Amino acid sequence: MPKDTVAIQGERGAFSEEAARQLLGRSAQVRPKESFGAIFDSVSTGECYYCLAPIENTLAGSVYENYDLLLEHQLHIVAEINLRIAHNLIAFPGTSIGNLRQVYSHPVALAQCGEFFERHPRIEKVPYYDTAGSVKMLAEKRPRGAAAIASRVAASVYGGRILKSHLEDHRKNYTRFLLLSRTRKIAAGSNKVSIAFATRNVPGALFKCMGVFALRDINLTKMESRPLRGHPWEYFFYVDFTGSVRERKCQNALDHLAEVTSFLRVLGCYKSATRH
């Protein structure tokens, strides 16, 4: 299996494809899949070497389904990237802003362009399963007076015309993606660790877990919680911290954390992406 095969969720031209090419190079073999579960499966079964999973957006929040899939599969985070999300209004010949009646896109993208729809109340928002998929549909069916919201790459892949760029309400709109592999690999210069753990059900349990890091001056960059299925009102925690599993201090912190948790897994150690 070639090492440049990468599964993404969504159609060709999705933001995931752009992120994959920035991480793996322009010649990466991108394999579009229908669902997040399918991209994890494709790496677990060996069909693809990597998959690229969006994990959080700075406006919409975490992609909780992918947090759950990280624990359901035995993959390793080997890299991350923060992609600037810029939305474009894309149409095909015969449609202009003047005769526009419907705009198709993923519900999150539609929600991130709320001000455009407030200024044009006669234009209907139509939820679609994928941003790039909505451009593909327009290219095939050519409905009259319809446009899509998607990436610049999606416009180029399907031959659409950008009627208006930067449709998003907030310019500070980034999505963080994780590159996952079945093979554990720690790149030189890795300075970030992602872990998942479950606390013991005792008072102050989470405080003790935070202390493991704070008492060693290790900085946490993200914390997330998800329900522990079958154990109502108990939770898994996901934490990202600055450091490398090859540093003694971080290894001590992980050993200490194992003492105060009922479950602990290192999800990966990789180079921190630029934070714009």
Added chain:
Amino acid sequence: MPKDTVAIQGERGAFSEEAARQLLGRSAQVRPKESFGAIFDSVSTGECYYCLAPIENTLAGSVYENYDLLLEHQLHIVAEINLRIAHNLIAFPGTSIGNLRQVYSHPVALAQCGEFFERHPRIEKVPYYDTAGSVKMLAEKRPRGAAAIASRVAASVYGGRILKSHLEDHRKNYTRFLLLSRTRKIAAGSNKVSIAFATRNVPGALFKCMGVFALRDINLTKMESRPLRGHPWEYFFYVDFTGSVRERKCQNALDHLAEVTSFLRVLGCYKSATRH
């Protein structure tokens, strides 16, 4: 405005309606709305006295949209309830399990009945906007070979027949709902507090916030984070803890928390619901 008006998201017969009646009594005037935003708006504008918002499910996790709406509106949490979620397969005359081809429901409900669909691979799952709404649609349109997954109350409201009860994979399936009002009211016996805060951007910030509670032996029951919009890679935190704002210890903890945070809001103080 009568004090027994309560806005819920979804159609009549939704799990929210059952929760509302358990909290406010059988004669409560339930006002169905299309979206979570609409139920918060209806209380903010004074149209309804209360709204009831699902905030977490023990299998699917938090309802993040409602966490965001808590901060966007100035409402107060005055009560909570944990409702056992039991899914029923509901159909109308002419449809039995033998001739069933399609099952309509909300995607979360379909996902929670995965084992039924694995045992019956020829039955198609059809995502619908609402559990009770799918029963209402069947009652009106009577498509052949179609059923819905919804509550027992939904079957009764629309005159459907329960073909099979307890379709859910996990019996330990509970949804926690919050009752919200424009009027701040702390009921006698209140023993739980919900707050939201933003940490200062310094190392160990979250550890200091946790310490405020741990050092006073105050137990945290839930912690959630959401992105701070316009500030990429910074987060709001939501915490529930055991105690009352009328106790000196908790008041001291809140004063202490104000010292180490850049934003702090008490969302409500109310009686903790039974945890089954």
